[in-house]
Amino acid sequence: MQTIADNHINYLRELEALTLEFGISEFIPHWQKDTALHKFIRYVADIMLEDGNSGKYKISFGDDPVHPKWTIPLEAALVTYGIQDEVEWEIPKVPPIETTRDGITYVNDAPELRDACYEYFQWMRLTQAYGDLLHRISDEVFFVMFTNRVVLQNLHKYLSFSVTESSMDYVEAEHPELVKFYTKSGRMRRTTIPMWARRAIFFRDRGLCTECKKDISGLLNPFSKENYDHIVPLAEGGLNDVTNLQLLCEGCNNEKSARLEPTSNRYQRWF
Known part of the structure; x- marks a missing residue:
């Protein structure tokens, strides 16, 4: 799984059916x-x-x-x-x-x-x-x-190709039920992140900014503020999916803005 997600270019033949004939439609709902x-x-x-x-x-x-x-x-x-x-x-x-063959018997x-x-x-x-x-x-x-943000980013980078290449004229004609999830420019609408998704990301990333490792749990600094960032930005074809989120502090989130930046591959040790 990780090999395919990390090196999807080498597995395009195996992956093409995943998004072929607008297979991305299953991924679109928020x-x-x-x-x-x-x-x-x-x-x-x-x-x-x-x-x-x-x-x-x-x-x-x-x-x-x-x-x-x-x-x-x-x-x-x-x-x-x-x-x-x-x-x-x-x-x-x-x-x-x-x-x-050549005096050797083969059994198949x-x-x-x-x-x-x-x-x-x-x-x-x-x-x-x-x-x-x-x-x-x-x-x-x-x-x-789910704990490997690098794999998640590579997966969502692959899926984002289908979002950015999709024509809104096609979506409106063939999948009108999905139009409500798009902006006029053909990207996913920005919506409120549900509490279950926020809790999942907060605990997965242990209340730490995934970039600078600042504690934003509110336990050490009551004024710290967590930001839930789309790893692959919506502007780049990213999806509103819990596996496309990471926890950032306010400073790192403002610096990243809507750019597609490599996610951190640093993880806290258990011991």
Whole structure:
């Protein structure tokens, strides 16, 4: 996840469907608790699950250690997460194909086996169980990645391209329900940040300015004032999303203004 977010130029083929055909529309509504990061994690997880369940990998199961049954990793994941009580699909027993070249015999799975795995995965992809799995994965990964502001900035820089490249004529014609979220210039409207988002950012950044590390919790200095800054500014195509916010003191916020500046990669140690 971090590699793709930090180096999105190298993964444009994998990422293009995320915003293809105005896929950015899912990200536009303001202050969703199903954040841009949640959506990104599910998108990448889906790609990884498809690759890992196309017959390349097999997981053993059953009570017989000598002659185990085999299934795809997806089935094992559904059981591990408690979404299913037990493995519900077994890879069919298809004789492997043996080929000999230069006196060496190679054994490979038959195409029928790989096709069966892939077809079952594609069917499972349409089920509620698969959607539940993606949401469980996104919640777990979000818990770790939400603290990494550099990753968040890189993700929102990528998403901002779709915002800035979108024509308001297109939005008005094809997605009139989204017009209320835009300014006339095609950027996101500035809105009041909800309290739940402010609390999340305040505690994530520990009441410290992410730039100068000044304490703005109000505990040491009752006159300190916290400012909730869009990491990728609205003027640059940034979104009204909790994962696009950081905590700044008044001085650093005034200095940054509406410019796109690198976010701090300095974090307070736990001990």
